[in-house]
Structures are given as structure tokens and as C-alpha cells.
Amino acid sequence: MGDEPGLRERKKQRTRQALSDTAIELFLKRGFDQVSVADVAAAVEVSKPTLFRYFPTKEDLALDRIADHQGEAARVVSGRTAGQSPLGALRAHFHERLEAHDPVTGLNDNAIVRAFNDMLYTTPSLLARLVRYSHRDEELLAGALEETGGSGGLTARLAAAQIITVHQRLAEENWRKLASGRTVADALPEAHADADRAYDLLGAGLMEQYA
Structure with a gap:
């Protein structure tokens, strides 16, 4: 039981990274304005509400790549x-x-x-x-x-x-x-x-x- 919080956190980090990576891939392939939030959520197999818990806007999905700075x-x-x-x-x-x-x-x-x-x-x-x-x-x-x-x-x-x-x-x-x-x-x-x-x-x- 003591490991569960750590496992949940790692799962959240993996989901966040998958959303960010997938969004960038789609944006660069098809164009930012041609990709919807629903497209990204579907590609990662999560719901739109789940995506919005990680990224409030589509723009945040794109800019996550520079968030480390x-x-x-x-x-x-x-x-x-x-x-x-x-x-x-x-x-x-x-x-x-x-x-x-x-x-x-x-x-x-x-x-x-x-x-x-x-x-x-x-x-x-x-x-x-x-x-x-x-x-x-x-x-x-x-x-x-x-x-x-x-x-x-x-x-x-x-x-x-x-x-x-x-x-x-x-x-x-x-x-x-x-x-x-x-x-x-x-x-x-x-x-x-x-x-x-x-x-x-x-x-x-x-x-x-x-x-």
C-alpha cells in the first residue's frame, strides 16, 4: 500500500508525457490549427476531461516542451x-x-x-x-x-x-x-x-x- 502514491504519480507523469509528445507529433505533422484537443485525447486513449486536468488549453500542450525552462x-x-x-x-x-x-x-x-x-x-x-x-x-x-x-x-x-x-x-x-x-x-x-x-x-x- 505504501507504494501506491508513487505508482499513481508515475502513471500521471507517463500520461502527461504521452499527451505532450503525441500533441507535438500531431501539431508538427498536420498543423497546430488543424489538430483539436479531441484528436490528441483520442490518440492517447484518454477523455477530454482527463486531458484538461493536465493541460488547461491546447496551447499549453504545445508549450509544455519549453516548460522546463x-x-x-x-x-x-x-x-x-x-x-x-x-x-x-x-x-x-x-x-x-x-x-x-x-x-x-x-x-x-x-x-x-x-x-x-x-x-x-x-x-x-x-x-x-x-x-x-x-x-x-x-x-x-x-x-x-x-x-x-x-x-x-x-x-x-x-x-x-x-x-x-x-x-x-x-x-x-x-x-x-x-x-x-x-x-x-x-x-x-x-x-x-x-x-x-x-x-x-x-x-x-x-x-x-x-x-
Whole structure:
């Protein structure tokens, strides 16, 4: 009996993963707008109410693939090395992710990642839903910035909003580079330069508080 909660939890995780994986497969194969929630539920052999217990909207099914990155900027700030500024840590982390061709940077030419990004950046409802994820990232980052000893309140929230927006715009710009036919190897130096330019601008504006 003692193992039952753990078994139930593992079963829930398997169901959630099956729903997410199946949804992405169907979305990429047939198009986001051409696949219904009922289609996904039927493919996994669960009811629509069961699906909605895991994912409130169809957009959440698609964006589950990036859910692991929720709060990443806040974690970078909280886990920075002694003497490293918040912006310095975030800049270094973004460059590291570029070198790793992390999908979250937009600079990844894996066919499935490219197809996912194509879907994300060309589907208005997904971009609108992404705003909700961004707001949560901003809240978490603002909290982490306050803990650094810099200004809190509105100043921290404004700084967090700028940083998260910069990350999103850099990722979208990198996607555009690849969508235009360029390779990762060709676009990587420019992506690094773009990131430095963005962080220089952030530093100029936030220098007194978090740089």
C-alpha cells in the first residue's frame, strides 16, 4: 500500500508525457490549427476531461516542451558565483546556451526543433500564450534580483521584464536567421555578437542596480 502514491504519480507523469509528445507529433505533422484537443485525447486513449486536468488549453500542450525552462533566468541569478553580477551571470549563461545550440536560444537546426520553432513563431495563439509564461519568468527573476541586494519592487520587476524580453527577442532573431536558410555554424558568431549588444544595452540601463 505504501507504494501506491508513487505508482499513481508515475502513471500521471507517463500520461502527461504521452499527451505532450503525441500533441507535438500531431501539431508538427498536420498543423497546430488543424489538430483539436479531441484528436490528441483520442490518440492517447484518454477523455477530454482527463486531458484538461493536465493541460488547461491546447496551447499549453504545445508549450509544455519549453516548460522546463520556466524560471531559468532566476536560477542563474540565484546560483551565480561569488562576485559575479546578475547581468554578468545571465550574459555568460546565454553565451553558453548558444554554444550548446540549446533550442531555447532559437539557434538549433535539428529538424524537429526547427519545425517546432516555425510553428511557435508563426502561430498567433501560441505567441499569445507565451506571454503568460513570460510573466511567470519575470516574477521569478524579479524575486531573484531583489535577493541580490539591489532595488526591489517596481525596479526589480522592470529589470526582469527587460531581461526576459531581450532573451525572447534574441531567440526569435536566431530563428529568423535559420529560417532564412543560414546554418548554425554561419549564424553563431553573429548570434554571440547580438547577445553582447543586447547585454551592453541592458548594462547601460541597469548598471547601478544589477550590473
